[in-house]
Amino acid sequence: MSKPETNIQPPAAAGPLSVGxxxxxxxxxxxxxxASEPIVELLIRIFGWSAIFFVLAIFVFVVIEAVPVFASEHxxxxxxxxxxxxRPTSPVRxxxxxxxxxxxxFSVTILSMLIAVPxxxxxAVYISEFAPPKIKETLKITIELLAAIPSVVWGFIAVLxxxxxxxxxxxxxxxxxxxxxxxxxxxxxxPVIVSVSEDSLRAVPDSFxxxxxxxxxxxxxxxYRVLFPAAKNGLLAAVLLGVGRSxxxxxxxxxxxxxxxxxxxxxxxxxxxxxATIASELGEAVVGDTHYxxxxxxxIVLFIFAFVVNLTADLIVKGIRGQQND
Amino acid sequence: MFKFLTISKNLGAILLAAAxxxxxxxxxxxxxxxxxxxxxAAGGKSIVIDGSDTMLNLAQKWTEVYRGVKPDVQIxxxxxxxxxxxxxxxxxxxxxxxxxxxxxxxxIAKAKSExxxxxxxxYIVGMDALAVYVHLNNTLDSIAIDDLAEIYGEGAxxxxxxxLGGKVGMDNDAIVVISRQNSSGTxxxxxxxxxxxxxxxxxxxxxxxxxxxxxxxxxxxxxAIGYSGMGYKTNDVKWLxxxxxxxxxxxxxxxxxxxxxxxxxxxxxxxxxxxxxxxxAKEFLDWIMSPKGQEIVKEQGYVPL
Numbered sequence: 039m040s041k042p043e044t045n046i047q048p049p050a051a052a053g054p055l056s057v058g059x060x061x062x063x064x065x066x067x068x069x070x071x072x073a074s075e076p077i078v079e080l081l082i083r084i085f086g087w088s089a090i091f092f093v094l095a096i097f098v099f100v101v102i103e104a105v106p107v108f109a110s111e112h113x114x115x116x117x118x119x120x121x122x123x124x125r126p127t128s129p130v131r132x133x134x135x136x137x138x139x140x141x142x143x144f145s146v147t148i149l150s151m152l153i154a155v156p157x158x159x160x161x162a163v164y165i166s167e168f169a170p171p172k173i174k175e176t177l178k179i180t181i182e183l184l185a186a187i188p189s190v191v192w193g194f195i196a197v198l199x200x201x202x203x204x205x206x207x208x209x210x211x212x213x214x215x216x217x218x219x220x221x222x223x224x225x226x227x228x229p230v231i232v233s234v235s236e237d238s239l240r241a242v243p244d245s246f247x248x249x250x251x252x253x254x255x256x257x258x259x260x261x262y263r264v265l266f267p268a269a270k271n272g273l274l275a276a277v278l279l280g281v282g283r284s285x286x287x288x289x290x291x292x293x294x295x296x297x298x299x300x301x302x303x304x305x306x307x308x309x310x311x312x313x314a315t316i317a318s319e320l321g322e323a324v325v326g327d328t329h330y331x332x333x334x335x336x337x338i339v340l341f342i343f344a345f346v347v348n349l350t351a352d353l354i355v356k357g358i359r360g361q362q363n364d
Numbered sequence: 365m366f367k368f369l370t371i372s373k374n375l376g377a378i379l380l381a382a383a384x385x386x387x388x389x390x391x392x393x394x395x396x397x398x399x400x401x402x403x404x405a406a407g408g409k410s411i412v413i414d415g416s417d418t419m420l421n422l423a424q425k426w427t428e429v430y431r432g433v434k435p436d437v438q439i440x441x442x443x444x445x446x447x448x449x450x451x452x453x454x455x456x457x458x459x460x461x462x463x464x465x466x467x468x469x470x471x472i473a474k475a476k477s478e479x480x481x482x483x484x485x486x487y488i489v490g491m492d493a494l495a496v497y498v499h500l501n502n503t504l505d506s507i508a509i510d511d512l513a514e515i516y517g518e519g520a521x522x523x524x525x526x527x528l529g530g531k532v533g534m535d536n537d538a539i540v541v542i543s544r545q546n547s548s549g550t551x552x553x554x555x556x557x558x559x560x561x562x563x564x565x566x567x568x569x570x571x572x573x574x575x576x577x578x579x580x581x582x583x584x585x586x587x588a589i590g591y592s593g594m595g596y597k598t599n600d601v602k603w604l605x606x607x608x609x610x611x612x613x614x615x616x617x618x619x620x621x622x623x624x625x626x627x628x629x630x631x632x633x634x635x636x637x638x639x640x641x642x643x644x645a646k647e648f649l650d651w652i653m654s655p656k657g658q659e660i661v662k663e664q665g666y667v668p669l
Contacts, residue, residue, distance in 0.1 A: 325451070
């Protein structure tokens, strides 16, 4: 005798517990979860909107603290952008020129990208195309570890380890300089670049590789003639993310650059970045003072740089052709 | 109908999120209040100290020993630089501001306007000689304040050790000029005492964040020169004797020369409070200026009163 189909679940418990036979308890909990669904949905909506809200709030806060500086008589926006003299606490004449600081940020970022991009892309290509599976996994984990090192620890490494090495190998007088900071920033950016590049290389369909092989391409040829052009949006995005990391880095460059208001093409000379300036001086600036507001203005400048970099990365990823026409 | 539901759900979420976020806003819009530790009201016994990096070791040692004298008083010590301490004094976020330089007119005015009816009080708690450190390989023994100004000041004319007759044992003897960041009281005092009020520091000095860092960098860089409190001397550096005017005898920093006033760049170590300090903070201050506290000053390498 076949049992009638009485084991069909009651439709009331149509929530997450509706798999298999439903006990009364499960129905009870299921009904509770169903009832809570609109609450959960509201919570999730709140979290989503609050993310946008907080970003906007931060931006508004920085702008509110910075903008009154334009009304101050000590401050000249032209001098701010073009002068290399940063002397905000001078008893003689306060000067707020950030040209040397911008040079510091740019020079260190560009130099670090010159080091990080070949290493990062090379590692990504190796991991994605050439490494045997075991080595692939080990390498990926090790490179992620590099990303886990706190930035102030990198600062210590820069001063205590890299500094003496640079002095010994280049004969520089002092080991904390543009080169030191560039190396440290490169090491910090490499994990970012490797992760994103490796992802975009893996996203290229195998059919591309197979087609190239069928046409007789060697492995390396496949990489630079097929994969790079196909993955170029992702690779460019990876590089720009690395740039964003380098521009925003504070503690490590504070210690590694020698923190000196100095403009020089020689990478063995010290420099000072915008981020390190804010970090070292904001504590001392009296709230509401011109110095204080100028530091927030520097924050806005950094915001703009980061925004431009991220926007460019976004546009490139969307495949819009900028200056990178093939 | 469905669209309205979605919009109103989202609107509800936005409003709730915004309301939550706005609770974080402070209603004080006169620019006051950088947050941080608020000094305790008369009931709780705690003292917040912030300020001079030069005095940091000293303040920490005082705190450590005072814990044995008055164990029920909680003392918190920080050292972001005299400028940070003074900014905290003005913002009202600390009890005692340690400083290795005097308050400027501007700062006194700002403090008075932020705290109506109160004046900053100054307590001298010790003396310190500002020592000029060089690497052990450096053959130079003494320097005049004028030459020091030509190394550190704007338009610096002295850029190589050979101009002063010194040798550092390297081919490249360009002077590596080590200074401090501008939150430092040591920096401000050096500016006053060596460069004077009419001359700026030159750009391109390496600005260290603390007294220890200056001495450490000089110890490993043969062509470096740096200034720091006399209490920070280590065996890896040597200090230069200073002469006020070129040709005059050069004086070595020591307790005697500071007390007698012959060492030209010595300064008082100060603690500032806003108005009258709380009773337990006053007790601490009195203890610091007593023989017990001054013994610690001497131990730490500074000059007692």
